[in-house]
Every structure is written in C-alpha cells, then in structure tokens.
Amino acid sequence: MEKKFIERYGSLKKIEPLKSITDDAVLPNTLAFECPSPFPGYYGSKPTEEIPLYVYFILDGYFHLEDLLLIKEDIKKVVDFDFHATICALEFFDETFNAIRVRHVEDYAKLRKLQQLFVEHGIHFHKKSRKYKYIEDAFIRIKKFFQLEEIEPGLFFDLVEHDHGYIKIDQHLEMNDFLEIARQVDYNLDIIDYDAALASYFEDYKVHDMIRIYTEKISKELLQNIKVEYEKKIKKLLS
Structure with missing residues (x-):
C-alpha cells in the first residue's frame, strides 16, 4: 500500500x-x-x-x-x-x-x-x-496541527510525536461518553499501558473525529486491537 x-x-x-x-x-x-x-x-x-x-x-x-x-x-x-x-x-x-x-x-x-x-x-x-x-x-481543548501517516484506512501514526497514534471513528462522542467507553475498553484490553484522548480534524467542511492513543510501544497491531474494542463500545452506546 x-x-x-x-x-x-x-x-x-x-x-x-x-x-x-x-x-x-x-x-x-x-x-x-x-x-x-x-x-x-x-x-x-x-x-x-x-x-x-x-x-x-x-x-x-x-x-x-x-x-x-x-x-x-x-x-x-x-x-x-x-x-x-x-x-x-x-x-x-x-x-x-x-x-x-x-x-x-x-x-x-x-x-x-x-x-x-x-x-x-x-x-x-x-x-x-x-x-x-x-x-x-x-x-482541556487544544488547537492542534496534525501531521499523520495513514497506515491503513482509519489508522494513523503521528509523524511529529512518534509515540502517538490515532484511530478514526464515525461517531462524534461527548466527553462523558468517551470517558465511560475508554474505561470499558481499558478493562477489556489489559495488554499494555496507554493513554487515550479525543481528537478531531477539519476536512471538506466537516469535523472528522479520532481517538488519540499514547504509548511508547505504539504499533499498528495495538491500534487495530484498540479500534475493534472502541467500535464495539460505540455501537453498544448507540443501540
């Protein structure tokens, strides 16, 4: 690719x-x-x-x-x-x-x-x-420029902060919902220490939502695993 x-x-x-x-x-x-x-x-x-x-x-x-x-x-x-x-x-x-x-x-x-x-x-x-x-x-809401490499559709590595990765999500989350989902994902994914935060960028006059993942052991496989869990929890939230 x-x-x-x-x-x-x-x-x-x-x-x-x-x-x-x-x-x-x-x-x-x-x-x-x-x-x-x-x-x-x-x-x-x-x-x-x-x-x-x-x-x-x-x-x-x-x-x-x-x-x-x-x-x-x-x-x-x-x-x-x-x-x-x-x-x-x-x-x-x-x-x-x-x-x-x-x-x-x-x-x-x-x-x-x-x-x-x-x-x-x-x-x-x-x-x-x-x-x-x-x-x-x-x-805290921080204004930010993102420089990203898309490693597969919806998954990104940060080109500036090399221990940061991003997962694109289709659903906009309010902070309270995100915190609850993040807590559940952490419980289910007891594989590595990492931190998650909400992120978004603007393109085509739209807001595109992401989840920022921080760990010194960032990898494509880790982002894939976390993405699966977040998609499950977001789907459950909307059902």
Whole structure:
C-alpha cells in the first residue's frame, strides 16, 4: 500500500489534573499551571522525569492562534532552546480560561525566560490567584496541527510525536461518553499501558473525529486491537 500522508488542523480534548506553579519558574503575579500527569492512563503508576512536560500560561483574555504562531517564530530566532506553543482553553470551577500551552521545554529555568519574551511581544497574562492551587479534573481543548501517516484506512501514526497514534471513528462522542467507553475498553484490553484522548480534524467542511492513543510501544497491531474494542463500545452506546 502506498504511504498516505495528511496534514490537517483540528483539536485535542482531554481531562487532566493541573497544579499551579508557585515558585520563580514563572513571572511574579501570573497564573500558570503544569500537568503532573499528562498521560494518566499511561503514567498512572510510574514516576515522571523532573522536567516541565506540559505547562499552561493563563491569558488575560482571548488570543488568536495566528498571532501566537508569528510570535513563536520570532522568539525561536533569539533563544537557544526548543519549545512548542499553541492556544488552548481550560474549563474548571465553572470558568473558562484561554491559555498558551507550552511543551518540549527541557527544564524549568527556561520557562520564565520564555514567558518574559511573550510579554515583550504584547501578550498579557492572568493574575495569580490562590483560588486555583490544584484542579483535579480540568477539561482541556487544544488547537492542534496534525501531521499523520495513514497506515491503513482509519489508522494513523503521528509523524511529529512518534509515540502517538490515532484511530478514526464515525461517531462524534461527548466527553462523558468517551470517558465511560475508554474505561470499558481499558478493562477489556489489559495488554499494555496507554493513554487515550479525543481528537478531531477539519476536512471538506466537516469535523472528522479520532481517538488519540499514547504509548511508547505504539504499533499498528495495538491500534487495530484498540479500534475493534472502541467500535464495539460505540455501537453498544448507540443501540
């Protein structure tokens, strides 16, 4: 089969815990969170490295993704470290916050420098609040570009994040339904640790839904097995 590559724009949706960053790793009087367990299904019983895997700088209002991408490219010209940044929305405590999600920063010492450069480019951050120390279940919606290789119809490998795979599904799932189905699939598929999240991309003026799978042991066979279980549970949900 000839390899098929696609690049699409869409989003990733997940539920994760967040912990506020309270030390001098970020600018004073700004609200920022880190995710202590970014892949709860995978890292649930495993210690993570002491690096800032996923950091969320809370914004003081809405900010366009296009503007952030331009700023990101300017900043990359003057720093000696790599990073990735995109726009996202966080929902918790019956509130919605716009944020910049940052990842691939190799240590906490560089976070503050990066945040300062965002400020110098006109970005304003939400003021720090003691109200938001720890959030057990934050709903996170991330704006995302997908670069994928279709390994068979409906199954994809991520060409950027090599431990990520995607399963296309025909039915749109709300988060509550997805979480219940994911729990059932995990129970039936006790084969390997992995984490699942909802994803979607836009094509032909339509939303195409997927399930993102994360594991360091990603494989075509694993995606096939997970796809079979999800299709069973989705069919049962609709019956």
